[in-house]
Amino acid sequence: MMQNQRALRFLILAIAAITMLRAVETVAAGDDSRIQIESVDIGFAGTYKVGHWAPVWVTISGVAEPADLRVELVTVDGDGVQITYRDDRELWWYSSAQGQRRLLQYIKTGRTTAPLTVRILSGDRVLAERGFAARELPTPRLSTQQLILVLGPSIGENEAVRRRLRDQADQVSIAQVEQATELPRRWQGYAAVNIAIVATSQVSVLEAMDGEQFQAFQQWLALGGRLVFCVGQRGDEVLGPGSRFAAMAPGTLIEVSPQRTTSGLEDFASATERLDTAGGQRIRRFAVPMTVLSDVRGVVESSEIGGPTGQLPTIVRHAYGLGQVTFLAFDPDLPPFDRWQGRPSLVARVLQSGYARRGQMDEELESRQLTHLGYDDLIGQFRAALDQFVGVVRVDFSWVVSLIVIYVLLIGPVDYYMLKRFQRWHWTWLTFPLAVLGFALLAVLLSRMTSGDRIHINHMDLVDVDVQRSLIQGTSWLHLYSPSSQTFNSQLDVHPGLPQRTKGSNDQLFTWQGLPGDGLGGLNTRATEALFTQGYALRQFSDDQGRHRSEMTGMPIQISSSKALMARWSMETELPDTGALAVDPNGLLSGRLINPLEVELSDCQVLYRNWSYPLTGTIGPGATVAFEGLRPRNLEWRLTRRQVVETREIGTPWDQSSWDVPRILEILMFYQAAGGRRYTGLTHRYQPHLDLSEHLRTGQAILVGRSAQPATSLLRDGQSQAELTDRHWTFYRIVYPVE
Structure with missing residues (x-):
């Protein structure tokens, strides 16, 4: 009896101690346990677009000073893989009605029916979490x-x-x-x-x-x-x-x-x-x-x-x-x-825009073509071209169907015919497993022959330089192919061929690249099932020099699959003398321009209004280009490869299934000048900032050239992956004012 009383007394004291300890923890934490996630607002008055960044306002209650808190947003990317967005920079918030706080974060969703999970953290401790089904969120455009x-x-x-x-x-x-x-x-x-x-x-x-x-x-x-x-x-x-x-x-x-x-x-x-x-x-x-x-x-x-x-x-x-x-x-x-x-x-x-007004109805009444390829935007064709890897053979679906038919015939009619001919029905215990094993070995062999045994990377950099504002913007695309299932911790190292005299903001935003359209893996797909139970994280932070950076950790790639990534980065720098351009009485360029880069450019041309000035040879760092004696050509003709043959104008139709990466980028860079959708049959609305056609109409000349040196490098666990890059292209566009 005494032992039972002692046990009961000990149990009561233990419960009281645990209760007091939790109370102390609650007081020390500022009563964070009372934090409630009330609602979320995405975009501008509930308007945002799938596959694009958007502001997210998270309304919480139960906390006075949320400055030390952190917000995590969990959704799916363009491939349907779960992704967690983290931002380690200073959290911005303001007070709203009834003592609530509104916290600002940013997100990029990959499906029109993507759910959203919101977490409020202090350090690594989750203080509150709430999931929102797609029906509880505004439908993205x-x-x-x-x-x-x-x-x-x-x-x-x-x-x-x-x-x-x-x-x-x-x-x-x-x-x-x-x-x-x-x-x-x-x-x-x-x-x-x-x-x-x-x-x-x-x-x-x-x-x-x-x-x-x-x-x-x-x-x-x-x-x-x-x-x-x-x-x-x-x-x-x-x-x-x-x-x-x-x-x-x-x-x-x-x-x-x-x-x-x-x-x-x-x-x-x-x-x-x-x-x-x-x-x-x-x-x-x-x-x-x-x-x-x-x-x-x-x-x-x-x-x-x-x-x-x-x-x-x-x-x-x-x-x-x-x-x-x-x-x-x-x-x-x-x-x-x-x-x-x-x-x-x-x-x-x-x-x-001026170009759009010129043929607006032709573009909008153009029938939507190429739905069998899964895209109707030029970025979709660009992404498909970057998904072609050296040494990797994409297995056509007809191959799979043919092998399945042969397999069914072999284990069915062929096996039956052979056993019947030799009257050895019991041999089926041997022939059937051999057929299954043989086709399994054949599948493995074909997989190795077509997929290779290493990672492949295709890499494109487009660097824009505005000499008037000393502003540099880069857009980089990196497509990774993996023969086996593995995860990546990735960052982007930016090193453009520019004078290292940065004077202003220096930002980098590294993320996944979406596929516009309704096709398999497209952003308009309504499927929401995640491909992996374990997702990955995209973290934004400021480095020790105050520069905004981003990294992806734990990013999975399935066996014999690829992952499309892209980055936008910018900086301000001090540029050397860039020359002076003017217009002569005939409306043609005169004066000189100077290459302000520290890299050599090849395949160069200068574009101004509706003219193209092809340049021979290469343009080295600090080299001068004079326009005396240069004969301009019609820009639209050059972009569309139009020519006169026996008094007839003959153009080269746009090949919507082409995988010529530099050619596709050329049209992306000057889409409207080439005729827009009237020429390509495709829109250019997913990443329209790439098109500088309007700059040609507003008193700007653009030097376009190609460099042999990449402007960025992909890092995996801090190590450069340059040796795994099969193909890379680097193009520069330098925008000069014309007086």
């Missing part, structure tokens, strides 16, 4: 849809798409954000955006951004984004001295002036109604406040007679780094534009 982001008031873009771009309406999504707190703080959060629209008739969302937000937006724009920037009655405030927005204007502010004639805008919109009679009645004392600029650069698409200089540009397209700004010197969201019948046509033309 397709990877090749156009996304228009409206920052602030509308300028009539919905009506423009619905009424004037009817054939493209199902390919366009519009998201409107009216609070700066809901915007990303890293440029990758804008990666899915095709066009951003900012109206400044009131204090705009762009003006309300803090320094970090504006830097992210500015970086996205300079790395290939497109902005429609409307500055009318508040031009003095928006573009005045010291304004951080002045660089987005195509000239220097003079004043804001009332404009009483608007025939240029009416012609641009092909309007049947005058602006001064908008709404059906003539406006008394009609005047539109317009921002007047001097020293305008770029392409003036519409202008009016008036202003201090006698000519007032009203719509101007100009380059901003590797991106583009369309500047409107008026406020299309204010009267009389808001009730003008011509506004939808005007906005529709503004949203389109």
Whole structure:
């Protein structure tokens, strides 16, 4: 009896000690056990695209200071493999209603029906976890849809798409954000955006951004984004001295002036109604406040007679780094534009590029071809070409079917016939296992013969250099093939042939490459079953020099399979003298340009407007190119391999099944200049930042050349994999201003 009482007393004391210990742990942890994940918001007002980065806002409760917390997001990549996104950089958050906290993170989903799991961690300890089924999340747009982001008031873009771009309406999504707190703080959060629209008739969302937000937006724009920037009655405030927005204007502010004639805008919109009679009645004392600029650069698409200089540009397209700004010197969201019948046509033309307007209907009415190949975007063809490895034979499905038929015949009719002929039915105990074993050995032998016994890598680097802003952007694609199932810990080492005088931001984003389309492994596939029970992680961090980096750990590749990876990286550097270019009276290039790189370029040409200037030989580091005596050729003819044979124009049709990697990249780089979808039969919407056709129209010349030296290297566990690279290509595009 006494022993039972002692045992009971000991049990009670043990339970009390454990309870007190847990209470102490809870107090020491700041009561993290009360953290609850309330909700998640993805993209811009719930709008985002599969296969593209998007901001994710995680709303939590039960914590006062989440600065020391970390957010992990778990979903699937483009191959259906589970991936965990981690960011070890400083977590950004703000307080929302009812004491809740909203934490900002970024994600890239690989399926339209992908689920999402959110984890809140402190160190390596999981404090809260919640899973969201696909039906609980906003449905992502397709990877090749156009996304228009409206920052602030509308300028009539919905009506423009619905009424004037009817054939493209199902390919366009519009998201409107009216609070700066809901915007990303890293440029990758804008990666899915095709066009951003900012109206400044009131204090705009762009003006309300803090320094970090504006830097992210500015970086996205300079790395290939497109902005429609409307500055009318508040031009003095928006573009005045010291304004951080002045660089987005195509000239220097003079004043804001009332404009009483608007025939240029009416012609641009092909309007049947005058602006001064908008709404059906003539406006008394009609005047539109317009921002007047001097020293305008770029392409003036519409202008009016008036202003201090006698000519007032009203719509101007100009380059901003590797991106583009369309500047409107008026406020299309204010009267009389808001009730003008011509506004939808005007906005529709503004949203389109110059090349797209030239043949818009031909492109959009083109029947969708090549569905049997699983893609209708040019990036899909590019990815298929990079998936061809030296020494690896892709087994055609017909081979598999033929072997199965032979196997069935051998163990069935052939075996029966042989046993019947020799009247040795009991031999089947030997012939059947021998047939099975023989075909198993044949399968292994064929696998070794076709798959090889080592890892293969195909590697492409495209490096863009904007000499005016000393900005460098790189896009790298790496396709890995593995003959056996294994995992990889991968990073990318960036070493372009540039002067090592970095002066600004230095970012790198290394991730998986998606396949746009509905085919096997395509981003539009609705399958959600993970290929591996064990996924991998993509971690973003800042190194000891403050540079943003990313790495993938535990990335699995199945036996005899490949993995497509891609990276976007950028830096600012100090470039040496790059020469000076001008235009002669005939509209042709004159002057000289200098190669600012520290690598030699071959297969060079200089592109300007609709001309191509082929260059012979190589261009070494610091070498000068003069244009006297150079004979230009028609750029579209060169891109489409068109020529005249016996007084007839003969073009080379685009081969949608070609695996010629440099040729496909050539069209990716200047897609619209080559004729766009009218020529290729494919869209170019998944990674449109690769196309610099519009820069040729806005007063920029581009030197294109190839280098023998790679600009990046794949690292596995910190070791270079250069010896496993079978094929690599490195192309440079250097963008020069033309005076």
